[in-house]
Amino acid sequence: QQPVQSPQAVILREGEDAVINCSSSKALYSVHWYRQKHGEAPVFLMILLKGGEQKGHEKISASFNEKKQQSSLYLTASQLSYSGTYFCGTEMSRRDDKIIFGKGTRLHILP
Amino acid sequence: NAGVTQTPKFQVLKTGQSMTLQCAQDMNHEYMSWYRQDPGMGLRLIHYSVGAGITDQGEVPNGYNVSRSTTEDFPLRLLSAAPSQTSVYFCASSYAESYEQFFGPGTRLTVL
Numbered sequence: 001q002q003p004v005q006s007p008q009a010v011i012l013r014e015g016e017d018a019v020i021n022c023s024s025s026k027a028l029y030s031v032h033w034y035r036q037k038h039g040e041a042p043v044f045l046m047i048l049l050k051g052g053e054q055k056g057h058e059k060i061s062a063s064f065n066e067k068k069q070q071s072s073l074y075l076t077a078s079q080l081s082y083s084g085t086y087f088c089g090t091e092m093s094r095r096d097d098k099i100i101f102g103k104g105t106r107l108h109i110l111p
Numbered sequence: 112n113a114g115v116t117q118t119p120k121f122q123v124l125k126t127g128q129s130m131t132l133q134c135a136q137d138m139n140h141e142y143m144s145w146y147r148q149d150p151g152m153g154l155r156l157i158h159y160s161v162g163a164g165i166t167d168q169g170e171v172p173n174g175y176n177v178s179r180s181t182t183e184d185f186p187l188r189l190l191s192a193a194p195s196q197t198s199v200y201f202c203a204s205s206y207a208e209s210y211e212q213f214f215g216p217g218t219r220l221t222v223l
Contacts, residue, residue, distance in 0.1 A: 002153070002170070029209075030209050032212070034212075040216075041201060041214035041215060041216055041217055042154065042201070042212075042214050043214070044211040044212060044213070047209065047210070047211065049209065087153060087154060089154075091208065091209060094209075096208075097142075097159065097161055097167065097208050098156060098159065098167075098169060098208075099144070099156065099208060099212070100156060100169075100170060101146070101153050101154040101155070101156075102153055103151065103152060103153035104153045104154075
């Protein structure tokens with residue numbers, strides 16, 4: 001079942017923060033985050049496995065709340081290079097094998 | 112390493128024609144998958160494979176066939192192309208399903 005992402009689109013000024021949410025109606029085993037720039041292939045950002053550990057590097061981090069079946073991606077002090085479409089992908093169980101992506105969140109950073 | 116390669120980059124078909132989209136990876140990854148991307152729909156899983164000889168259906172498998180005879184290759188076949196199959200197709204591979212997926216550059220397919 002396709003996860004739901006919110007918001008659908010965000011416009012920020014450089015230096016502002018953003019939060020992108022990903023929610024599921026079913027229990028999750030893992031959440032995957034990818035970023036895609038226009039005309040390019042998606043690029044991996046991070047994976048969060050069941051356990052609630054927050055991961056990230058530099059100014060992009062994410063959390064995974066198993067009980068709420070939600071994940072959030074945090075972009076701090078956004079840079080122009082952060083512009084693109086962000087996708088979350090979810091796995092329902094360790095044996096599920098399928099990674100189902102949401103419809104994406106378009107992020108546009110203004111100078 | 113070339114990573115994940117896809118051919119062709121662009122293709123125009125007429126309704127009813129068949130064709131195969133090629134995908135290959137040189138990272139010895141067990142897990143491979145095919146997605147289609149349409150405006151506003153995100154990435155939708157067509158078929159996936161957890162290893163040579165093993166394939167399974169994703170969210171939107173109708174009209175597509177796959178096979179996985181080797182670890183490296185995972186071709187996607189359109190048996191009888193329809194305008195609804197106009198899309199950008201991405202192939203991806205990873206060590207396993209809960210690991211980072213590497214995406215190919217994509218194939219832009221138009222069915223007239």
